[in-house]
Amino acid sequence: MVRSSIVLICLALAGCQGLPSQGPHADTINKDAGRSAAEVGRRNAAVFDIVDVDSRSATLVSNYVTTALNRRFGIGGGVGRVVIGVGDHLKVTIFEAGSDGLFSTTESKQTNLDIVVQPDGMAAIPYAGSVQFEGKTLEEARKAILASLANKAVEPDVIVTSVSTASRNVTVSGEVGKPSQVPLSLVSEQITEVLAKAGGSQAQPYEAYVTLVRGKKTGTALLKSIIENPSEDIYVQPGDRIFVSKDPRTFTILGTANLNARINFGANDLNLLEAVALGRGGNDLATDAKGYFLFRYEEPDVVMSLLGSQRFHELLNKGLAPDSVGRYPIVYRFDMSHPDSLIVGQTFPVKNRDVIYISRHPAVDLRMFLGIVGQPVGIAAQSAGVYNNIND
Incomplete structure (x- = not known):
């Protein structure tokens, strides 16, 4: 009876799609990287690639964040060359040598004009007609007015000053x-x-x-x-x-971290190790040290530099697609089983809305499987013992 129960339980588990979990294994993430939706076997699956974080890639990402x-x-x-534009308010002062000129009297030898440059770039000057102001410097505008007043005013001179610059x-x-x-x-x-x-x-x-x-x-x-x-x-x-x-900066940490949550930076800067620490680190009994991942939509220049032009265009052909502001999905992989990861992790900056995922070790699934199998087997054995006692 016990043997029959075990066989039935094993057959039932073999027909299941998988065990309960908090997310994919590191092997699953690695396998899906760089594959199209058709290759993954899931319609409209997002295409992404993985970058191993080392001293070079960490420095490249860090430098780009600050520039x-x-x-x-x-x-x-x-x-450079500051020029007059449409809507600018100018003050034009015209002087004449004589006291009976176009712009002078016995009381004053100057006339002040307030003008606004019109949408066509022109403005009217009495006796000179429409003068082009847009695209000219103040000195060029002064010379243009002087040229328009030649043979009309008495030894004119002009000063053009800027009142406001719309x-x-x-x-x-x-x-x-x-x-x-x-x-x-x-x-x-x-x-x-x-x-x-x-x-x-x-x-x-x-x-x-x-x-x-x-x-x-x-x-x-x-x-x-x-x-x-x-x-x-x-x-x-x-x-x-x-x-x-x-926008208070936050990141999200998931997987086998001891704290799964959306967490505020709470500081000017935050590197990967500090972010993991805010998530209370990985669970010692469940974490895969080679399975630390950071998911991000990254600037195209960074993606191109990390992957290379050829690889980048290969992924575009496979369906790599940007978000609404032109950034591309990329996954950064950290191998915490190597000591230098504790150095590299200090220089890799976490950005706003990053997602850090710590995958579980494959042994966790085995332990979970045995736990699931063990419970009904124990119940089955107990039931079998009761049945035998009754028959006895």
Whole structure:
């Protein structure tokens, strides 16, 4: 009777798809890496690849995290050639040598004109007609007015000064003291200077994200990174849009960690080892030391550098797809059975919304299987003993 019960239990377990678990084995993650949905055998499965984290890859990722804006936009140089634009308010002062000229009287030899550059880039000057201002420097505009007044005014001279520069505004919004359109001056201005004009960030630098939109390009960086890395404090250009958002940074830790949770950074920086420690480490009785993984949507430049151009395009052909902001799924693998992982892990930065997964050791499934089998076998044996006693 006991033998029959054991056979029935084993057959039942053999027909099951698998044992209860908290997630995939390391072998399953490794096997699915770099495979298309068809190869995985699951429709619409996400395509990803695995990168083993060593000193080179950790340094590459760390360097990119601190230079995101500079890589996308470049820090640039000075303001270069500052020109007049549509909507700019100018003051034009015209002088004449004579007292009976077009712009002079016996009381005054000058006339002041307030003009605003129109959408066609022109503005009207009395007796000179429409003058092109857009795209010209103040000096070039002065010369253009003088040329238009030649043979009309008496030995004219002109001064053009800028009152306001609507064409050189930068829009600053979000978590700042004074959301507004900030006019750029004639000298070079960087992100932190423009933010200061808008009242500064209302969030702590380690939880304030600065997004800069320029044309069709968008870049986001932590304000803390901009402050600490001068190359990230790039020069702002007219028409740029800056948005500051407060987003307390968090990561999620799953698997055989002693604490499965979404956890706040609670600090300016966080590396992999610190993040694992916040999750109270891996369970000694269940963790696979070779199965520490960090799941992330990574910047395309980083993915290209880590995988190489050929591998990257192979994955694109297999269905590798970006998220809504153009980042690609990548899985970083850490082998904690090697001592140097404790060094490399200190230099690998955890980013906002990262998912750390600690896989279970294969022996855990065996132990779980034996536990499941042992319980009904014991019950079956007990029942068999009772049955024999009754028959006796």
